Amino acid sequence: MSLKYDLSAGTTRGLNQKLHSLGIANNTESINVINPNGAHALAVGLSSPLKINIQGHVGYYCAGMNQMAEVTVDGNAGPAVAENMMSGYITVTGNVSHYAGATAHGGTLLVCGDASSRCGISLKGADIIVKGSVGHMSAFMAQSGRMVVCGDAGEALGDSLYETRLYVRGSVASLGADCVQKSMAEKHKNELEALLICAGITGADAAEFNRFGSARKLYNFKVDNADAY
Amino acid sequence: MPIKKDGDGPINVNELRSRLKESATYPREVIAEIQRAAETGIYDIRGWGAKRSVPNFDDLLFLGASMSRYPLEGYREKCTTSVTLGTRFATKPIELKIPITVAGMSFGALSGAAKEALGRGATIAGTSTTTGDGGMTPEEREHSDLLVYQLLPSRYGMNPDDLRKADAIEIVVGQGAKPGGGGMLLGQKISERVAGMRDLPQEIDQRSACRHPDWTGPDDLAIKIQELREITNWEKPIYIKIGAARTYYDTALAVKAGADVVVLDGMQGGTAATQDVFIEHVGIPTLPALRQAVEALQELDMHRKVQLIVSGGIRSGADVAKALAMGADAVSIGVAALIALGDNSPAFEKEYNSLGTSAGFYDDWHEGRDPAGISTQDEELAARFDPVMGGRRLANYLNVLTLETQTLARANGKSHVHNLEPEDLVALTIEAAAMAGVPLAGTDWIPGRK
Numbered sequence: 001m002s003l004k005y006d007l008s009a010g011t012t013r014g015l016n017q018k019l020h021s022l023g024i025a026n027n028t029e030s031i032n033v034i035n036p037n038g039a040h041a042l043a044v045g046l047s048s049p050l051k052i053n054i055q056g057h058v059g060y061y062c063a064g065m066n067q068m069a070e071v072t073v074d075g076n077a078g079p080a081v082a083e084n085m086m087s088g089y090i091t092v093t094g095n096v097s098h099y100a101g102a103t104a105h106g107g108t109l110l111v112c113g114d115a116s117s118r119c120g121i122s123l124k125g126a127d128i129i130v131k132g133s134v135g136h137m138s139a140f141m142a143q144s145g146r147m148v149v150c151g152d153a154g155e156a157l158g159d160s161l162y163e164t165r166l167y168v169r170g171s172v173a174s175l176g177a178d179c180v181q182k183s184m185a186e187k188h189k190n191e192l193e194a195l196l197i198c199a200g201i202t203g204a205d206a207a208e209f210n211r212f213g214s215a216r217k218l219y220n221f222k223v224d225n226a227d228a229y
Numbered sequence: 230m231p232i233k234k235d236g237d238g239p240i241n242v243n244e245l246r247s248r249l250k251e252s253a254t255y256p257r258e259v260i261a262e263i264q265r266a267a268e269t270g271i272y273d274i275r276g277w278g279a280k281r282s283v284p285n286f287d288d289l290l291f292l293g294a295s296m297s298r299y300p301l302e303g304y305r306e307k308c309t310t311s312v313t314l315g316t317r318f319a320t321k322p323i324e325l326k327i328p329i330t331v332a333g334m335s336f337g338a339l340s341g342a343a344k345e346a347l348g349r350g351a352t353i354a355g356t357s358t359t360t361g362d363g364g365m366t367p368e369e370r371e372h373s374d375l376l377v378y379q380l381l382p383s384r385y386g387m388n389p390d391d392l393r394k395a396d397a398i399e400i401v402v403g404q405g406a407k408p409g410g411g412g413m414l415l416g417q418k419i420s421e422r423v424a425g426m427r428d429l430p431q432e433i434d435q436r437s438a439c440r441h442p443d444w445t446g447p448d449d450l451a452i453k454i455q456e457l458r459e460i461t462n463w464e465k466p467i468y469i470k471i472g473a474a475r476t477y478y479d480t481a482l483a484v485k486a487g488a489d490v491v492v493l494d495g496m497q498g499g500t501a502a503t504q505d506v507f508i509e510h511v512g513i514p515t516l517p518a519l520r521q522a523v524e525a526l527q528e529l530d531m532h533r534k535v536q537l538i539v540s541g542g543i544r545s546g547a548d549v550a551k552a553l554a555m556g557a558d559a560v561s562i563g564v565a566a567l568i569a570l571g572d573n574s575p576a577f578e579k580e581y582n583s584l585g586t587s588a589g590f591y592d593d594w595h596e597g598r599d600p601a602g603i604s605t606q607d608e609e610l611a612a613r614f615d616p617v618m619g620g621r622r623l624a625n626y627l628n629v630l631t632l633e634t635q636t637l638a639r640a641n642g643k644s645h646v647h648n649l650e651p652e653d654l655v656a657l658t659i660e661a662a663a664m665a666g667v668p669l670a671g672t673d674w675i676p677g678r679k
Contacts, residue, residue: 016459040452045389045460060449061456065389080443084387102443103384105428121442122384124428141438143428162429219433220416223270 001029008035012042023048023069038078043071046088063090066107082109085126098135101128104145110199117154120147123164129199139166140176148195150204158212162219166212167192169204178218182211273505274413276594276604278406278497278541278564283514285497285542286551288661289654290670293640301639308635309645312559314536315397315466315489318458322466322489323375323396325559326355327631328646329549331623332494332540332563333379333399333470335361337414337423337435338501338594339567340611341368342619343603346570348373349616350623354631359399359561362412362437364426365391372620377468380457383412383437385427389460397490398457399468400450402441402479405498405541408472408512412437413502418597420606447482454487468492473518473541474511480525484535492561493522495541499564501604502595515541515552517664523556524666532556546633553634554641554649555665562630569626570619571601 003022005015015033022031023046030051036042040059043052046069054062057075066085073081076094085104092100095113102118104126111119111128117135120128123142133151140156142164152170159176165188166179175181184192184207192206218225251257265273294300301308315322331351336344338361345368351358357375364386370376378395380387392398403409414423414435424431444453454467469483470492483491495515500508519539526532539552540561552560573581575588580600584593594604602614638646641653655670656662662669663676 012455012459013463017462020462041456041459044456045393047389060452061443064456065392065460067389079449083443084384084389086388099443103387105388118442122438124384162433219430221271221434 004032006034007039012039015042016044019043019046023050066090101126127195129195139164146195161214167209169209178215179212180215182213184211274502274595275505275592276501277592278499279508281509284516284661284664285514286548288657289551289665291637291641291653292655294642298642300642301644303639307644308638310631317489317535319464319466319489321464325357328553328559329627329630330356330538330559330561331358331566332561333359333361334563335363336366337363339603340605341366342611342614342616343570344369345372345616346619346623347566349620353624354627370394381437382439382441393461395465397466397468399470399492401470403472405472405494405496405512406500407503407507408474409439410503410507411439415595418606423606447486450486466490473513476518476521477525480522481529484529484531488535490536490538492538493518497542498540515539519552519555519557520666546630549630549634550637550649553646554653555651566623567603569623570603572603574601577601
């Protein structure tokens with residue numbers, strides 16, 4: 001069954017209540033949301049395998065803390081789209097603002113345009129795939145999971161990185177503290193190819209990407225590393 | 230001046246001390262710190278809160294009742310203590326039987342059993358306890374009737390299922406021991422379970438960020454709060470915790486951002502691990518911070534509508550009563566709760582000595598070698614601690630705090646502890662009078678006011 005929710009007539013509260021109740025009832029497969037007009041906190045806290053298509057631009061925290069749902073934003077997204085996502089699949093057809101996928105634990109965030117600064121900040125296990133470029137300080141303190149950038153990366157990529165694996169096809173303006181380029185072994189190419197296939201990206205060859213990760217030199221405080229901070 | 234020795238006999242230490250002059254600028258602890266810094270090349274990290282002397286609740290007195298005020302009869306006339314938190318927006322405010330809560334302390338900094346004991350003790354006493362950096366453990370949830378779930382910058386262990394299980398949500402902007410500082414859990418305390426909950430490898434230093442990853446400033450925070458309310462169906466009270474700094478403005482901004490409850494932590498508030506220089510030199514004491522927060526709430530006509538919880542150096546019922554009289558709705562305890570559980574117990578004196586310290590002084594909570602088994606992840610040490618007994622001890626302590634608070638409230642003629650008011654207080658020092666905004670004892674003078 002497919003439903004439509006018009007935000008020019010309804011409210012954010014009304015939409016989220018509807019989505020939460022549909023999750024409990026579990027008898028609706030897809031919902032089209034129209035006229036979002038940049039509203040914040042749309043489709044947040046979902047915990048069932050709903051399919052939601054938001055036709056237009058959204059504000060902050062769209063699909064925040066998502067579990068299982070597939071959410072597509074047919075437009076641009078404001079800050080922290082898919083923040084702390086646990087599972088599911090979030091697609092933004094346009095560009096995204098700061099902190100996209102912040103602290104996300106699982107699931108996949110696909111950005112078809114560009115992502116602004118701090119994309120994947122404190123990432124905790126999710127996959128973020130950006131068809132365009134990412135801004136400065138992306139993957140800051142990212143702990144686990146993977147981030148794929150088909151375009152370029154801004155300054156201080158992967159600053160204070162933990163175990164997240166970063167794949168960048170274009171240029172990297174600069175690397176952050178303790179982030180280094182690493183070799184692309186066969187297993188990494190295979191991993192990247194799987195991620196590209198998952199995102200439906202056919203125009204990029206895994207061999208064109210470079211891999212970045214943590215040098216692991218700052219994992220334990222040593223006074224001799226003080227100038228790195 | 231050289232000390233003369235009498236022949237080859239032993240030096241009389243007491244006589245020696247009476248002749249030596251210690252530098253006020255370089256007392257022995259300063260010399261020791263310079264020597265330690267020169268040896269190690271790293272700043273001193275420790276737990277606990279500020280140890281320096283600052284104006285505090287001991288500098289205030291209650292006037293009590295006499296000709297112009299009627300007291301209430303102790304043990305006969307009722308003096309109620311209940312508190313409702315989260316009445317502004319939450320559809321399910323929480324009800325505490327006593328105006329004393331247990332502050333956020335992480336599983337990681339503390340053992341699982343210690344967290345369980347905090348929940349047990351708070352539950353017996355009819356109040357809430359709080360998670361910490363690292364998320365919510367099942368034991369903690371099971372043993373806490375009322376559990377406040379912290380949303381911290383690190384977001385370690387943050388997940389929507391636990392968010393929905395919580396009774397309230399506390400957005401931690403800062404803490405009194407280190408306003409502007411992030412968390413620190415050193416590698417020696419990162420067990421497999423702690424590492425798993427935080428999505429990080431074992432045995433590495435876990436430094437929690439000092440800023441939230443997905444908002445900057447109060448305008449963003451208002452939208453973040455909207456998201457949290459949407460996820461939890463607008464049911465849960467949302468607290469904002471701030472370290473005491475620019476408290477008047479920070480409180481006003483927390484209200485503006487949409488808080489149901491403001492939690493204000495003064496510089497005496499504890500930490501699991503922070504640089505000593507940060508603890509001792511950043512932030513302001515609880516006393517002036519509380520006054521500033523109350524003034525901000527009153528100015529916005531939000532006093533008692535947005536509840537205020539105060540922490541940082543709350544040790545006795547006198548502290549509780551004075552904080553309430555100054556305008557707090559409740560207080561929160563951290564260090565005192567750990568001491569009630571058994572931290573720094575003289576029973577472990579020999580072991581404290583082997584760690585180079587003594588009962589009453591032990592503050593190396595970050596090292597994970599706590600003989601009392603509280604601030605550790607070492608299984609053998611943690612096994613020493615009985616969470617049932619610990620919970621009982623905490624409940625006893627909370628009961629004493631409550632009884633003391635009631636005693637003081639009755640003495641001032643109050644039938645509810647919230648009826649205590651600044652008019653019941655005087656200050657012993659000019660500094661405390663200025664900071665607390667109450668008159669110097671025996672005068673009607675409040676420094677700084679016309």
